[in-house]
Amino acid sequence: MKTLLIMLFSVSALAHPVIYQDGWVASTMVMSDMTDAQAGYSFTPRWAGGANYWRLRNPRGQERELWLGKLNHLAYRHNGESSQANVYLHAGLGDGWMGGIEADWETRQHFVGIKHLHLGQREFDTDIWVGRLGYSPVTAPFDGLQSWVMLQAWHDRYSASETKLGPLLRLFYHNILWEMGATFQGDMLLTLMVHL
Amino acid sequence: MKWLFVLLLSAPVLAETIQVGVNGMVCSMCAQGIKKKFGAEKAVRKIDVDLDRKVVTLETEGKLEDAAIRARIEEAGYAVTRIDRQ
Numbered sequence: 001m002k003t004l005l006i007m008l009f010s011v012s013a014l015a016h017p018v019i020y021q022d023g024w025v026a027s028t029m030v031m032s033d034m035t036d037a038q039a040g041y042s043f044t045p046r047w048a049g050g051a052n053y054w055r056l057r058n059p060r061g062q063e064r065e066l067w068l069g070k071l072n073h074l075a076y077r078h079n080g081e082s083s084q085a086n087v088y089l090h091a092g093l094g095d096g097w098m099g100g101i102e103a104d105w106e107t108r109q110h111f112v113g114i115k116h117l118h119l120g121q122r123e124f125d126t127d128i129w130v131g132r133l134g135y136s137p138v139t140a141p142f143d144g145l146q147s148w149v150m151l152q153a154w155h156d157r158y159s160a161s162e163t164k165l166g167p168l169l170r171l172f173y174h175n176i177l178w179e180m181g182a183t184f185q186g187d188m189l190l191t192l193m194v195h196l
Numbered sequence: 197m198k199w200l201f202v203l204l205l206s207a208p209v210l211a212e213t214i215q216v217g218v219n220g221m222v223c224s225m226c227a228q229g230i231k232k233k234f235g236a237e238k239a240v241r242k243i244d245v246d247l248d249r250k251v252v253t254l255e256t257e258g259k260l261e262d263a264a265i266r267a268r269i270e271e272a273g274y275a276v277t278r279i280d281r282q
Contacts, residue, residue, distance in 0.1 A: 020229025021271040045273045079220025079275040081250065108222050108247060142224050142245040172225045195228060 017072035017088045017102065018048040019195055025050075027177070027193030033057040033159040040072065048072040052092055054119060056126065056158050064124055064158065068092035083107045096121035109136045111148065126158035134170065146172045152181065152189070214254040216265055217277035221250055229272035237268065250277075 019025050019042045028037035033056065040050025054066040069092060076087040083105065090100035100117035111134030119126050134150040148170040155163040168181025168189055179191035221227050227245055230252055234240045239258030246253070252269070254260065262279050269276045 016226065018273075019226065020233065020273055023229055023232070045271055074273075077220070077273065079273075081219055081277075082222065084220040084222050106222055139248070140224070142227065142247050144224075146224055175225060175228050177225055195225065 016193065016195070017090065018042050018046065018074040021045050024196040025193065026196070027191065029179075029189065029191040031154075031183075031189050032187045034156060038070065040070065046074045052094075052098070054096075054098075056119075056156065058158055059160065064121060066094065066096040066098070066119060066121060068094035068096060068098055070098075090117065096124075106134075108139045110134065111136075111150070124158070126156060128157075129153075129155040129163075143174070150179075150181070152183075154183070210256070210258050212254075212256045212260070213282045214256060214260065214265065215278075215280045215282070216252040216254065216269065217279075218250055218252055218269055219275040219277050221245070221247055221252075221274055226273065230269065230274070233268040233272050237264070 016025055021042055021044055023042045024040070025042070026039045028035065035053070035055040037053040038050055040048045042048040049069070049071050052068040052070040055063060057063045071091050073089045074086060075089050078085040085105040086103065088102040090098065090102065092098040096119060098117055098119045100115065102113070102115040104111065104113035106112070111132065113132045115130040117128045119128065131153040132150050134148045136146065136148045138147060140146050150168045150170055151165070152168055153163055153165050164183040164185050164187060166181055166183035166189070168179050170177065170179045172178070175195040177191070177193040179189065181189040183189070224247060227247070230245055231243050234243045234254060237260065239256045239260045240254050241257045242255035244253040265279055266276050
C-alpha cells in the first residue's frame with residue numbers, strides 16, 4: 001500500500017526532470033532494493049522544483065531513506081529538426097543531500113541517456129549510475145500509444161556491488177508514462193509518471 | 197449595405213489556420229505541453245500536432261500574433277522554425 005501511494009504521488013530515472021512552463025510532474029521508479037519518488041513543478045522551461053523521496057536497501061537488509069527538497073535545471077537543450085538533446089543538473093537538500101547530472105539524446109525512434117547522482121546523509125553516501133539505450137519499433141501519431149524497448153544498466157554503490165542490467169518496456173499515452181522491466185539478476189522495475 | 201460591409205470585414209478576417217514549424221518535437225508526451233499552452237489561448241479553437249511533419253496547426257477565431265506563438269512554443273521547450281498563415 002505504501003509502495004502504491006508513493007507510485008501514485010511521486011520523477012525518476014532518465015525522464016523529464018524539467019517539463020513545460022507551469023507543468024506539474026509526478027513519478028516514481030520502484031525496484032526491489034530502491035524507490036525513487038518525486039513530485040515537481042516547472043516554473044520556467046529551464047527550472048523545476050519539488051520534493052524527492054529515496055529508499056535504498058543494501059544486501060544486509062539495512063535501509064536508508066532520504067526526504068529532499070529538489071531543484072532541477074535544464075542546463076542545455078538542442079532542438080534539432082528530428083532530434084532533441086538535453087543536459088540536466090540536479091541538487092537536493094533535506095535530511096540528506098544530493099547532486100547530479102543527466103544527459104540524453106533522442107529521436108522518434110532512438111534514445112540514449114546517462115545519469116549520475118550522489119546521495120548523502122550522516123555516515124552514509126552513495127553514487128548511482130544509470131545508462132539507457134532505447135528503440136521505438138513503431139512511430140505512433142501524437143495521440144497514439146507510444147512504445148519503446150529499452151536496455152537499462154543501473155549501479156548503486158550502496159545497494160549492490162555489481163551493475164544491474166536488464167530490459168524494460170516503456171509505454172506512454174498522452175500525459176501518462178508507464179515502464180515495466182526486470183534485471184538479469186531477477187529484480188522487477190516499475191515506473192509511473194504523469195504530467196499535469 | 198452598411199450591414200453587409202460590416203459582415204465582410206468582421207469574423208472571417210479573424211479566423212485563420214496557422215501552421216507552425218517546430219524543431220525538437222520528438223516525444224509525444226513532452227509535446228503535450230504545446231497543447232496545454234495553446235489551450236490557454238482564447239483565440240485558439242483547435243490544435244493539431246503532427247510529429248512526422250514537425251508542424252503544429254492552429255485554428256484561430258481571433259488575432260494571434262507571431263510573438264505570442266513563439267512565446268507559447270518556447271514555454272513548452274521547443275524552437276519555432278517558421279510560421280505560415282492561411
